[in-house]
Amino acid sequence: MELFTHWRTWDEARAGLAAGETGGEIDLDGLGRAAETARCWHGDQLRPTGDPYIVHLLEALEVLTHGPGVTDTAILSAALLHDVVEDTPATLADVEAEFGPEVTELVDWVTKPPAAGTGRQAKRAATSAYLRRLRDAPREAVLVKLADRASNVQTLDRMPPDFQRRYYAETLTYIVPLAEAEPWFKAWYAAWRRRFAHLV
Numbered sequence: 001m002e003l004f005t006h007w008r009t010w011d012e013a014r015a016g017l018a019a020g021e022t023g024g025e026i027d028l029d030g031l032g033r034a035a036e037t038a039r040c041w042h043g044d045q046l047r048p049t050g051d052p053y054i055v056h057l058l059e060a061l062e063v064l065t066h067g068p069g070v071t072d073t074a075i076l077s078a079a080l081l082h083d084v085v086e087d088t089p090a091t092l093a094d095v096e097a098e099f100g101p102e103v104t105e106l107v108d109w110v111t112k113p114p115a116a117g118t119g120r121q122a123k124r125a126a127t128s129a130y131l132r133r134l135r136d137a138p139r140e141a142v143l144v145k146l147a148d149r150a151s152n153v154q155t156l157d158r159m160p161p162d163f164q165r166r167y168y169a170e171t172l173t174y175i176v177p178l179a180e181a182e183p184w185f186k187a188w189y190a191a192w193r194r195r196f197a198h199l200v
Contacts, residue, residue, distance in 0.1 A: 001154070001188070001191040001192055001194075001195045002067075002188065002191075003154050003155070004059050004062040004063045004066065004067070004150065004151065004154060005059060005062075005154070005155070006062060007058040007059070007061070007062050008051075008052075008054075008055050008058065009054070009058070010032060010035040010036065010039070010054070010058070012058075013031075013035070013058050013061060013062070014028055014031075014032060016062075017031070017065065025071060026065070026071050026073070026076070027073040030073050030077065031061070031073065031076055031077060031080065033098075034076075034077040034080040034081055034099065034103075035054070035057070035058070035061075035080050037081070037084075037098060037099075038054065038057055038080045038081050038083075038084060039053075039054045041084045041088040041089075041090045042054065042057075042083070042084065042087065042088055043088070045087065045088070048159065049155070049158050049159075053083075053087075056083075056151050056152070057079065057080045057081075057082070057083070058080075059150075059151035059154075060079040060080070060082065060144070060147040060148050060150070060151045061076060061079050061080055061147075063146075063147040063150045063151060064076060064079055064143065064144075064147045067147075067150075067184050067185070067188060068143070068182060068183075068184040068185065069184075070143060072140070074102040074103050074106065074140065075106065075140050075143055075144060077099055077103045078103050078106035078107050078110070078140075078141075078144050079144050079147055079148070081095060081099065081103065081107050082106075082107055082110045082111075082144055082145075082148055083111075083148075084107070085107060085108070085111045086111045086112055092104055092107065092108055092111075095107050105138075105141075106138075106140055106141045106144055109134070109137045109138070109141035109144075109145075110134075110137075110141055110144050110145050110148065112126065112127060112130040113126060113130060114126070127170075128174075131170070131173075131174035131175070132174065134174070134178060135177075135178070139181075142178050142181075142182070143182070143185075145175070145178065146175065146178060146179055146182065146185045146189075149171060149175045150185070150188065150189075150192075152167070153167065153168075153171055153192060153196075154192070156168065156196055156199075157196075164196075164199055165199050168196055168199040168200075169199075171189075172193065175189070176189050176193065
């Protein structure tokens with residue numbers, strides 16, 4: 001199973017992209033602006049692994065560019081910005097003001113709405129409803145979500161055991177079916193599923 005953990009800063013990502021590792025033209029300046037904006041909006045936030053938040057966003061970028069070879073600026077920018085509305089004070093209006101309607105629509109699709117209640121059941125119900133809604137998302141938004149989840153699950157063994165089992169099951173139920181129409185993601189998630197099959 002291929003891992004996407006090589007870029008920990010935008011400078012490293014830019015160098016990799018500029019070296020032509022993706023096999024296509026990429027708007028490095030536009031992506032650099034998205035990466036810097038995301039870094040500023042996320043501030044000092046850390047991932048559950050303790051990594052700076054930008055590392056997850058760059059992993060999603062690496063998945064898209066090195067895996068299925070995505071070069072579209074809107075999709076790649078949305079990958080870098082996909083958590084800003086959910087996890088920072090930034091709003092969809094802020095995203096649109098900076099990056100336009102196309103990027104904003106993709107970010108909106110992959111933003112989980114707040115739960116109706118505060119309990120664990122309410123949060124899980126909101127997550128399930130959000131993930132089911134992605135079946136109706138445009139292909140570009142699905143690509144962003146597939147890359148986001150690939151970043152999250154590629155090192156699932158770094159998370160607590162109970163979380164591993166729940167997240168594995170959730171990924172099989174909602175994300176793996178989304179990958180069926182995307183040959184590269186279908187193959188990657190199949191390898192991932194074998195790698196973590198002990199969590200069933």
